[in-house]
Amino acid sequence: MKKFLAMILALAMIMTLAACGSQTASSAPQSSSSKETTAPAASSQASSSAPSSSEPQKLTLILRGGTYAEVIKAALPDFEAANNVKCEVLDLSFDDLHNKIALDATNEKGAYDLCMVDGSWMAEFTAHNVLANLSELGYKFDDDIIPNTTAICEVNGQIYLAPYFGNVTVMLYNKENVKNAGVDIGAVDSWEEIMTACKNAASQGKKGFLLRGDTPDNFVSDFLPLLLAFNGWVVDKDNKPTVNTPEFKEALNFYLDLIATGEAQSKDDIVAALDSGAATMAVGWPGWYVPADDKAASYIMIPPSAKKGGQKYATSEYGIWCVGITRNSQNKELAMKLLEYIMSPEVQLASIDNGGVPCRYSCLKNADVLAKMPHLQTVCDALENGVYRPVIEEWTEFTNILGAEMDNIINGVKTVDVGLADAQAQLEALMA
């Protein structure tokens, strides 16, 4: 009997500790890469009860951490004061934001009111009724918003998201390195010239082209602009995977040559390397770096063609952070008021001083703004011609699979042919 009890207790202990491992997988990243802040006044959670005249209402915002959340936080005090509201802000990493919104979506009463959504989640969120219909709440796009940026925000003519932060891929470069490489950055309009600049810089002892090597999604999203320049894409018009095509292979072989001039680094390291002059070029996002005359780095639009004088394509990949309201929000009207407030031209214009990148012509083409920040003209041009990642429900899995195979190819574990054939087979099974 004693032996039996001892065995049961030992098994229970092992299982408890081991089972914690699976919980860690879901909960750890929340603590690992995200931080919870309250801005600017602390509150606990959303409330559905009518507030008294002295008691402020509460709104909970769940946002992408970094500049994207900071610009909204900076705008909140005025809204709070004018509407007797207290806002609680959760700023999270990319994956945590997706998971938290999705996990809360099945609750009858939601914990979040206003949420930030990446365009690539739109299909999944729409299919599972995660977001509130903004059209029903009275929201309309105005003519000032760059039309192309709203492409994924509507479903069947109904608005579910508003494009808030104009994140779109740009080509980051170190001014000195590019100049020393003998390339006129203002005239660059092909990836061939990017290759020349990076090879020349590498021959001068600098790192050429850097890529993000943190997650499978990084591998995919950093490669897509180049793929577009080679007239390739990851799915066809029927959303069938197209990663084992001649265009894809040609683009990937070119990419391998390009990244051989540099190496994979984390996002923070890439920015630091370009700013310090240790590296020459990388695909980046406006939210990463704010150029200025006295800064060492800047950015241009992603070159539209693969070869000099070749066919030009829309190569700017959107990573626009949209804002929406959760379907199960307990404060939809107030959240709508906040959404309209942060989407207003005045607030968006003011956000530029905090690193914001509006999707509005009136902001990006404002003479005073351009005088201070001429790089916003580049962003505006990129936003006008941007391309959203495929709007498919399986996109998170899709990038996992493709990114993992690209990781293998880039690190020499698989050849281009084998890696892409494997990716194609897995993606076809996924999309079947």
Add this chain to the structure above:
Amino acid sequence: MSNKPYKLSEGALGDRAFPHIMLAPTLIVLTVMTLYPLVFTFIYSFTDYNYLKQSASFIGFGNYITLFKNNYFRQAIFNTVKFTLLAVMFEMFFGLLVAVFVNSLKKGQKIMRTLLLLPYLLPAVTVALSFRMMLSPNYGITTQVLTTLGLPVYNWFHEIKTAFNTILLIDVWQNVPFVFLLLYASLQTVSSDQYEAASIDGANVLQQFWNVTVPNIKNSIALCTLLRTIDTFRLFEKVNILTGGGPANSTATITQFLYNYGIKNLKFGFGSAGAIVMTVLVLILSSFYIKKAIQ
């Protein structure tokens, strides 16, 4: 008045029922906290449960078949087992070494104990982020020191040849203090008489360590090994923050795989199957200790 001592087990409860009643609250808590989630994880592992879809169909061993057909999962199992064996081996070795050293000190044991414990007190996330900064190829202090000394500099977390070992080193650095603390406490209980007797019998330091120290602390060593094995098997934060399982899946662990392919996609049925496989593997690795505990 009788001087006969009162026995708790006497009276209405009886000799047999009393201990069971006393154990009941613990057993109920254990059942709720352990068996309930375990049973549900087990049941979900046979379904295609997707949290967002809120639907679950029974698919038999579908998840398990998919798992074992997946090259990345097999690679993750290999990485996890390799990492666990290496990490536990190094942690036990250095932990024991430090414990014996500190225990032998005539002065300064308290301050050494406190200082040595510091890495273990830090959250894994903080440790990961600190090392990420220190080993940055651009602004990391390690890079600057190595460059100054004219030594080769590596891109520690993004090269296949260095990523796994760098994470291993960080994990060992953080967890040696745990082993040290447990073994140090055990060493404190070893009677000095035994060392004196061994010394009189002519045993040298190594012989004393092997014939006196080790037999006295072997149970603590076994327990420590078990706890470190279970904990290392669950390695997640450091991998997720520092490499995300790359480069080329070379640092992917089972938990990282489950996060990437199960939790992140909200495919909890698939994730549950992976969790069950992981639990079974931990049970196998821990079976030596369990067997010993039963005996």
